[in-house]
Amino acid sequence: MPVNCGFCGSGLHTRATCPSTWSGSAARARMRCTYCGGNDHNIKACPKTFGGNAARAWNPSSVADDFVKDGGR
Numbered sequence: 001m002p003v004n005c006g007f008c009g010s011g012l013h014t015r016a017t018c019p020s021t022w023s024g025s026a027a028r029a030r031m032r033c034t035y036c037g038g039n040d041h042n043i044k045a046c047p048k049t050f051g052g053n054a055a056r057a058w059n060p061s062s063v064a065d066d067f068v069k070d071g072g073r
């Protein structure tokens with residue numbers, strides 16, 4: 001299943017991380033990778049770890065709530 005926002009229809013984030021919703025923008029503000037310090041993903045979806053990189057490449061829906069592709073808000 002592709003990443004898709006049920007709120008605004010964007011394919012770059014899920015509803016859980018939609019910047020158009022209050023809870024989504026709060027989730028983004030909290031999103032911070034403890035591995036590399038990036039603020040557009042959590043460690044589960046970190047492209048610098050083997051597991052995170054593999055999940056993003058092959059099973060992005062499994063980490064859909066753990067990273068955003070469109071950054072910012």
Ligand SMILES: [Zn+2]
Nearest residue numbers: 005008010018
């Ligand atoms: Zn959205």
Ligand SMILES: [Zn+2]
Nearest residue numbers: 033036038046
């Ligand atoms: Zn990271």
